[in-house]
Amino acid sequence: MSIPSTKTLDHIVHLTPPGTVDEVSRQFRDLGFNVIPGGTHAGGLTANALVILQDGVYLELISFTHPASHYPPGSPDRAKRDANPWAWKSLGWIDYAFLGSSKASIANIINDRAGTHIYEPEVEGGRVRGDGKVLKWVISAPGEELGRGSTPFFCGDVTPRELRVPIDPPSNAEHPSGVLGIAYVRVLVGRKALSELSSQLQFVVGEEAILKTNTQLQWELKTPSGSGSTRNPRLVLSIPTNEEEEVSLKDRGPGIAEVAFWTGDGGKAGEAVTPYGKVVWLRPT
Incomplete structure (x- = not known):
């Protein structure tokens, strides 16, 4: 097998x-x-x-x-x-x-x-x-x-x-904002823990990161239905980029900081904060 x-x-x-x-x-x-x-x-x-x-x-x-x-x-x-x-x-x-x-x-x-x-x-x-x-x-x-x-x-x-995951009827996956799929999931981690967590994620994904800097790593993922009209999503591991994220990491610990979505032509763009989390909309270029 x-x-x-x-x-x-x-x-x-x-x-x-x-x-x-x-x-x-x-x-x-x-x-x-x-x-x-x-x-x-x-x-x-x-x-x-x-x-x-x-x-x-x-x-x-x-x-x-x-x-x-x-x-x-x-x-x-x-x-x-x-x-x-x-x-x-x-x-x-x-x-x-x-x-x-x-x-x-x-x-x-x-x-x-x-x-x-x-x-x-x-x-x-x-x-x-x-x-x-x-x-x-x-x-x-x-x-x-x-x-x-x-x-x-x-x-x-x-x-x-x-x-x-009831994908039938297809209308279940149709959204007024034009969202098609996941662009990335960004996980926030402290600088000292970046290397250790990146090693663990490499064991999980089974591949090395496709992008690696001193502050961020990225892995390309698959999706259950394939990428279709959008690019494959990425798992992003990152240290905080501003004071707000520093505070969030201190209060919440390491974990997801934001989720980004691909949208189609005429779809939503920009970002928003729900009462409990950050959402980003992106259009493929």
Whole structure:
């Protein structure tokens, strides 16, 4: 069996306060995105809505269904919520996933490249769609020492990916802003940690960066549906470029600083800040 690719961008996760899936859906619609219903994850701790792009990547607009105080201290449900990898994250862009595999262990592939244990074995996950369809997948996440959000986790579908990412009808991926696909995901990191994190990402992607300076590295990624009318997206690892980003890195820790989107002719351009994250629109030149 051939080794599956480990550089296909699958989705990007955006977190808002508990119970706000409808509100964040409205906010992203106001930005020009078409938002479709998602569902409730297994265990009932979180719910989501989706923004599906023509390159097959999607945004997961997620929130916890209840604040931690909803669950009695010491109860099993409270323990499960506190153990969730996103329970202690600051709001906004919090994580990103590459497409995994249910037939081969992505963790083993990456750990073999690294010569050490940096990814955890696959665990089962899933959610129930609003129409009752049950979705199943396996997740492989970076170990605790790497942290979630600066290196990707992997999601490998057990049930067909089309159930998790409903690209049919095509109108699901049509957006008033003209957005077509992901241009880049920019991960912010401190200068001292730049070299170490870049080495870890090279093990994950399986290739050296196509651009490398003292302040930034870039890797070219794949997308589930191919690049189509846009260029392939890039994963950008960067140190802060201004005081605002310095403050953000200090407050939030390393992780996604902004997400950029390709738009078509006449599509949106420029940038905006949601209540919790930065969005950039780019037109291919």
